[in-house]
Amino acid sequence: MLDFTIDEEKFNALEETVKEFYQKQNDGGYQLTINSLPxxxxxxxxxxxxxxxxxxERELRLQLEEQLANFEVAVVLIQAFALTNPTKHSHFIA
Structure with a gap:
């Protein structure tokens, strides 16, 4: 099997008929020449x-996390309000 890229040492070890399939690159290595790629x-x-x-999805998750945080704050505020008037708002106390 042929490697797509090889160094000069591997290139020099190739048979002459195989060397023609490789092209020297700017970095000194060799790259297999392919006529067409998928x-x-x-x-x-x-x-x-x-x-x-x-x-x-990320934007939606961030929006939902913000809404959840706002809801949690609202629950805390409602519970705090209910604690200040426990007789009128006892159904809000967890």
Whole structure:
């Protein structure tokens, strides 16, 4: 099996007929030359879609956490109010 990238030492050890499939790179290594690669556009689009969904989910979670915090504050205030008037508002005391 051929490696996609190899260093000069591995390149020099290859048979001449295999060397023609590699192209020297700027970093001194060699890269397998491929005429056509399968398209990854579908994967890129799905990745973008999933990242967008994740962002929406995160925003919704933050909104719900804020609403929950406001609700918890309201419950504490109601209970505190009920404690100041226990005879009128005893049903609010937990």
């Amino acid at each position: 398209s990854v556009d579908g994967l890129k689009n799905k990745n973008t879609e999933l990242l967008g969904e994740m962002k929406k």
